[in-house]
Amino acid sequence: MTAITQNLPWFISDLGVSIIGQKCYTSLVENLNIGDVDCLKYSLSKGLGLGIVVGGSIMKVPQLMLILNARSARGLSLPAYVLETLAYAITTTYSFRNNFPFSTYGENLFLTLQNTIITLLIIYYPTASPRKSQNVSSHLTIATVATAASALALYVFPKEVLSVLQLATLPLSLFSKLPQIRQNSRAQSTGQLSAFAVVSQIAGCLARLFTTATEVGDLIVTAGFALALVLNIVLGAQLWMYWGKEEKVDFEMTHIGAVSEKQEQWVPERQSRVDVVVTPKSPVPRHMTASPSGRKWARKVD
Structure with missing residues (x-):
């Protein structure tokens, strides 16, 4: 085998020498000295x-x-x-x-x-x-x-x-x-x-x-x-x-008509969002409603 390794084409030998140096190339490649621990470590490091x-x-x-x-x-x-x-x-x-x-x-x-x-x-x-x-x-x-x-x-x-x-x-x-x-x-x-x-x-x-x-x-x-x-x-x-998991988003429950303090909202320039909360009215008692003629009626108290 050494007869082959010592007569490799020049471009292979030059490449080997440029990578691991002349000393280690001669020891490991040409002489097949696999017991050279220092050159083995150096060659492995280079590779x-x-x-x-x-x-x-x-x-x-x-x-x-x-x-x-x-x-x-x-x-x-x-x-x-x-x-x-x-x-x-x-x-x-x-x-x-x-x-x-x-x-x-x-x-x-x-x-x-x-x-x-x-x-x-x-x-x-x-x-x-x-x-x-x-x-x-x-x-x-x-x-x-x-x-x-x-x-x-x-x-x-x-x-x-x-x-x-x-x-x-x-x-x-x-x-x-x-x-x-x-x-x-x-x-x-x-x-x-x-x-x-x-x-x-x-x-x-x-x-x-x-x-x-x-x-x-x-x-x-x-x-x-x-x-x-x-x-x-x-x-x-x-x-x-976290493989396959989507980004966690926190949602907070808020009251109807109210906005959470942590909620971020983007609005156009010079505009703002206004929440209008309409308070529902209690039904008016029938005896307080006006008649079609405009007169108010009240129950007679004896």
Whole structure:
């Protein structure tokens, strides 16, 4: 077998060397030394890393399709996606500036781009009331400018500042998931939240813990993936509990002619709704009614 593995075509050998390095390629492929534990772990890490990068490039596509097909972002938390996108962007910039292998962070680049689109769609499809749809264009403009400014700032920040920001991704990851978890719990539904995206994130965090420990060894990055894993598992549990359930709506019984204090009603500008309650009149006694001639009659009392 070694006679075959040592004479593979150049494009196969070059690809193998570029992925796992000359040392591990010679040991595992050419010499078939499956007892080389270090190279086996390194090769497994590289394979998982490349798989995660490829999966990350399409991970949020089902979520995008759900929003576009329904023309609604119901159930998705805007603060959650803003914070999650910022955390992805910081991790991408931090890894790139520290010359980490692309296979250890590449999916964060694709997730940043996909999350940015989803965030803009959440703004574009307001879900609460017609009043919120009046300033969509201005909100989209502000969000676009803020995104561009954040990207430029992350690019020009020195490495020392990026290290602090990377440490800040720990609370960012926590606070990016809590609004979505809270919203799911209150609505007793996950709305347009994509099950594929949540399950993929759980699998990706598990694999990233292994690849980061094997290839990078950065405790800050490892802690971030560990926290993200726990929070994604919580989202996965909510998907399982609320599967197929519609959003919970509270209805309150009110008296006839009265309006509940919690009831929200939208009315056109300069108009208001007025409830007129007509009190029913008691019947008038016959002896008090007027005759057709206009005279009133009364019972004679002896």
